[in-house]
Amino acid sequence: MKATLMFGAGDVRIETVPDPVITAPTDAIVRVVRACICGSDLHPYHSMAASERGRPMGHELIGVVEEVGPDVATLAKGDFVIAPFAYSDNTCVFCREGFHTSCPHGGFYGTREVGGMQAELQRIPQADGSLVKVPGTVDEALYPSLLTLSDVYLTGHHAAHLGRVAPGKTVTVIGDGAVGLSAVLASRQLGAERIILMGRHTSRTDLGIEFGATDVVAERGDEGIAAVMDLTNGEGSHIVLEAVGHMPAYEQAYGIVRPGGTISRVGVPQYEEAPVGFGSLFGKNVTLTGGPAPVRAYLEDAIPLVLDGTIEPGKVFDRTVTIDGVPEGYAAMDAREALKVLVTF
């Protein structure tokens, strides 16, 4: 099959590799119908050391079950499924508590052992727990939005959920990437009264407004903080959803959060240490939350919202490539010419 491998920073290639096979009785093989490129794929695209073997890329897919292992009970060949970006058994204590990304039998894609989803076929470990069926005959027009339930939309939802976005609250979203825009849409779904989007790419913030942003702040740093404080009567934002992962975004977050407010992070932190003491979080009783989204916990509730047209998170895709076009998709996202790239087969 064709698969995407990264051999180093900026070096993405489509290679022909052996088809994946069932290796555990709980595995399934899925034929990929749509995949995509994630903002987090750009981190190794910037920094990966050269590798002779290459690293399989991709962790988002919708597809059709091709084969199931003997212990898979809930799936059959032909089922249309969504695969969350992490696999999990969906039965352990952490899964039952809604934190599937910490499942002791779970893990992440993008390794030589498990493979990556920017490929024609994918082996899914713990298939009963990991895959969620989409009922009925699926309209192809819904593919992009269903694909966002594999990661990006539900990552935005996770930020809003952990931030306890609710009616009456002012939410500020830092970052106008696909996760930030998803966080805007999720905040609107959760009833936020006001949604301030911090971003400076007009084409993206325009989609943010379509998704429900009530205000856009293009400034950054101290100017950005001052602008949000002005918009909130000097009080700050109840909830800040941080969808970037770099230290300036973190600093912006604690600059604009209101006393007693919450910063919820879903941008993977590109730092380990950060200010949390009296002068940043503690003094004003700020809560810091967030982490890798346990997409599986939210999937069953989100699928009907896509199927009935309540939400259309697939609007974040602004470019489509075939599997052979994936390397140019990376380049386009890296150059910010594309917000998010859909992959067809």
Add this chain to the structure above:
Amino acid sequence: MKATLMFGAGDVRIETVPDPVITAPTDAIVRVVRACICGSDLHPYHSMAASERGRPMGHELIGVVEEVGPDVATLAKGDFVIAPFAYSDNTCVFCREGFHTSCPHGGFYGTREVGGMQAELQRIPQADGSLVKVPGTVDEALYPSLLTLSDVYLTGHHAAHLGRVAPGKTVTVIGDGAVGLSAVLASRQLGAERIILMGRHTSRTDLGIEFGATDVVAERGDEGIAAVMDLTNGEGSHIVLEAVGHMPAYEQAYGIVRPGGTISRVGVPQYEEAPVGFGSLFGKNVTLTGGPAPVRAYLEDAIPLVLDGTIEPGKVFDRTVTIDGVPEGYAAMDAREALKVLVTF
């Protein structure tokens, strides 16, 4: 009047100073009935630079209203009151949201301007907002427990409240000081299923058991983490209440918190930067919360629990001194000979 002043590290003196007077129409003057020494008073006791004028000490009192300013509407001479350790108007937006320690008209005691409560009289700014009356005739036996509602018990409660302690949850309290023991008692009040107390002073952990701790872990560092993981079936604690404020306690907290769990800090952090990235908080979706306790938000609910004997948080006091004995009270707490020192007048 007699008042406590600190002139530098280890240098606490009782001096005769002018009686406080009403300086704003919203002020009240309270005659102090009981005050006490706080663990946080030991920070300057260790590190304060020498000062010729001295710094007034103390921020916890119960007392009787002596005089009120012309704009004070809800209080009269003779009222028995509790003063939260921070003053606040109790009407602004942050007070209404339950974060009185961020009131823009509020502030903290222990300055030359406002004075300190280890003294015979105290001026209370924003008296209508700051003071809470205790109804009826107050039994002297209840004084110690009522005094803990000024700070220490409700600081422990704040930790448990922000940590969302609830039935079915496992809570670990780091620190066997008066705040840690209060956090144990508050966690029991909130219905925690299991309360693990980390501390190594048997006389204190014994009181912790009386307050509701189900397990005591005396080990620290990696051994302490291993012990808590053993007690929790390798899963970790849903909620960790950190009542120390030093970095080893923070590291212990993220070592024992469960995926998706919460660390709630009320020990004033003696650090500004700390680990919050993938390897500490983010990777396992840990929430970090806490800050200065908005005691005023919890007072009205707590007073009846003391008056009817449901809780007896005053058991944290294990030594009593008169105002003249305050310096030796500091020395006894610093030497860990006393857990918490009550001051009579």
